[in-house]
Amino acid sequence: MSSSPPQQSRPPPPFAAAPPQNPTPAPAFPPSSAFSNLQISRGPAPPPGAPRSGLTPQAAPPAGFPSRPSSGMGIAAPPAVRPFPGSPPAPVPPFPRAQAASPPFGVPPAVAAAPAVAMQQPRPFGGPPPGIGGPPGAAPPFGGPPGSAAAAPFGGAPAPMSQPQQQPPQFGAPPPVAMMSQPPPQFGVPPGVGAQPAAPPQFGRPALSGPPAAAGIGSSQAMPPSFGSQQQQAPPTFGGPAPPQFGRPGAQPPFGAAQAAPMSQQAPFMGPLRGNAPAFGNAPWQTQGAGSGAMQPPMRMPGMPPNTLGQGMPPTTPTMPYSPHAGTQVSTPSKIDPNQIPRPMAETSVIIFETRQGGQAAIPPAASSEFIVKDTGNCSPRLMRCSVNQIPCTADLLTTSGMPLSLMVQPFSLPHPSEEPIQLVDFGDMGPIRCSRCKAYINPFMRFVDQGRHFICNLCGHSNDTPREYICNLGPDGRRRDADDRPELCRGTVEFVASKEFLVRDPMPAVYFFLIDVSMNAVQTGATAAACSAISQAISDLPEGPRTMVGIATYDSAIHFYSLKRAQQQPLMLIVPDVQDVYTPLQKDLILPVSECRENLEQLLESIPTMFENNRVADSAFGAATKAGFLAMKSTGGKLLVFQSVLPSLGVGSLSAREAEGRANISTSDKEPHKLLQPVDKTLKTMALEFAEYQVCVDVFLTTQSYVDIASISVVPNTTGGRVYYYYPFSARSDPAKLFNDLRWNISRPQGFEAVMRVRCSQGLQVQDYFGNFCKRVPTDIDLPSIDSDKTIMVTFKHDDKLQENSECGFQCALLYTNVYGQRRIRVMNLSLPCTNMLSNLFRYADLETQFACFLKQAGNGIPTSTLLHIREEVTNTCINILQSYRKYCASVTSSGQLILPEALKLLPLYTLALIKSVGLRNEGRLDDRSYWISLVSSISVSLAVPMVFPRLIPIHDLTSRGDDDSLIPSPLMLNSENTHEDGVYLLENGEDGLIYVGNVVDPTILQQMFGVSSLAALPSQVVLEQFDNELSRKVNEVINEIRRQRCSYLRLRICRRGEPSGDIFRSYLVEDKAPGGPSYVEFLVHVHRQIQSKLT
């Protein structure tokens, strides 16, 4: 039943050739012939199905032709119709061709590779292979089925959990493991324990329902994007040299070593990769493994070379030499040595990670490291990873730890090119085998018994009859003899062909509808032209398959649709003037297969900037236009891409400038300014719910120079599986390139449509809530009109019973979706983790980046309903409670003068401090910047969560002095001002923005080589990084392009200078420095230590 791995080409690099490709001039559109077609339709030409009165079909004015709608045009324009924006003579597009001619930003990423890359670009639709929606395929490097996976011994979770043995909890003393084995009932739950993931409403247990139904509506959460990657967690070093003991800080050079660390090798693939591990200093003071290491059945880390990172997992069993007493600690607060405090470390090698080995789950490498996954039973950690790699048996144990229990699910995350593609399994009409009680899908952890005639569900424990045609004998090891030949029985992730029961209608086509703001400001700032240019270039990447359809409309105080049917040879402009009660002018012909209208569309895009060149209409009906676009695509669903430039001021969903109000409030004391971060009313939310119901996903590109109320606007993309892109202040000089690259990646990355997702788990746990960009209409499922490779959904859990020690807790995420080829698929990801009664194991197997991503999302989620001060306190308390729990129950040191950190979480204080000082949580800042941040974090991936607040800082003025053996990207510097000198140039990137700090006394030669200017005074703030003919310029471009590739994000580059506001922005990211917004890193550690001490006494 399994088919061969689908071939799929790799997604195009996020930013391949730069839009305006260097030398490649934009397609030459006949200048003014552009709309010659339109003229033909002048005159009466009543629109085909003119639906309602009020509809005003008009011939689009030819460029360069006065376009005042003469009365003769089309049906009488209703009063509301406003005259066509004038159209003066020379059609000089505001954002001239020049753009095409001169490369806006240096060499397009991967210039050299560009051609090659192009070949590999997978045509998102149209093409070929009935492949799997997702992963770029690479030849499976390893084929053999892993042996052990299937022997899932843990089957029934259902069984009544036996009580944990009762051992009297004895905390206090350094926990010999034994003691830990029992969750201490209540040792004082630290006050702050509250820090747990907020418990959302609890929907009941996932009912055993049938196949996920189609769309739903739900609530969405906010999420922000992020920046840079990297910072890794410090790999625990068990196995390694014994951690320095207490008080004396390890002798290691805090940073030095790290500096030299070579970066990870670059894998030669093009697709964006998750960040390579950034290099960071050596762990100065070791952290301590949970005191009980040795006692505990070691988790295996298959395949991990001894020194690899797995978070602190010992490579093999019990023999790990790490000292149970080692603890990272800083001595007395007053003695903290800034050179000895924990900082991220560099990981320099590519790790081969087998998800299970010897029948046990392996601990995943840090999300920010570079690794190649071999799926041997558990899914890739890129697809799904848990905040803790051992599941606490009881709610008390979890509460005591202060840690969150959640999964981060990124169903389409990009695989490493060397990974085997996900296998496709087709059960034909029978459909995938499922548990008849909980509906879980067949997976490697279901246990076959009774000669294979029955199987026990690993989630609910139900004994099911094996369908006759699926029966297979068991081997001596108890496994089915065919287990290694069936992906669904030996792989953590598979895709099933959806049978009829999963189809409520035919799979939808890939529909793209573009909406462009053409109001006065949009046109005058060049935003309209930038949008038209970006769309024109991006659609050239769309294959011409019949399933790829496009449509377009422009809007200001009215909405203008265009009928592009080729047969007409006369694109019609159809105006909808009613922006309160919107409708769509035609029932068909507004959305056509791209093959039937490409030329007309390109010509229209070429003409729009000119057509509206003299537009004096300042109003922009965003809500109405979005609704109208939705109506046009309601029958199919699809992606609605909106290019908005000003505050929506008219029609349904119009907004007001609340910013002034906010400023007043903030300055006069805080009169709940956070309310300005909530949507102004429910209008847009209601609309968004309807969009989601009809499978329409909205992405909003905000190319603006003013406040646009992102808090309100973002509700639409966040509810429909889309996102907000923000270009502020929009620059017609430097932003078009990013706009194009963002749009291009948006439509070409791996993605699925009309999706429904559900996570199931073993009895004893239940899903508490989902966070991300989706719509939720029923408690158990989330509806995703679109889900792409960048989106991550957080799923939180809570106990409703006890789990049994020595059993495993299973998680299964099922995503039903339509791929770009129009095939309905069910992607099923399984993760089975051991259960534990030992607190020390929770610390030892904690996943720092995943936990931090939880805290980040929860903070973002909380900002609109609380004060910033309160959120900062919560974030800090979460950190303190976790560390205090470790100190109290697991650390072996008794001296209270030491701050002891668990190895796996030793960077938690640093990242917590970074979060407190972030754009989202610091006091200063514009409302829209904060709202944008909130919207980004809501769907941010684990690998980008840390970089978003803890960026990467690298020197770029001396790139030419680096050796050939050095990694492409220099080792990151610690984030403090001691590392930035006025004679240097530094790049600070967080995955979203790239701040280039240029010192005041930089050698003019460097300025000339890097920017093409001879002095600081000549340096513009908006950078269009070009590649000049010199080594330094080439290297700078290489570095930036590599970062873009890693982040799947085209950085928005800005020049920062000391003494200017831009310099302050740069400094605000130097997390270790003391700043108006917060303490220095050392001060924060002292604070944390004191808080812990006071809780202990």
Ligand SMILES: [Zn+2]
């Ligand atoms: Zn079941």
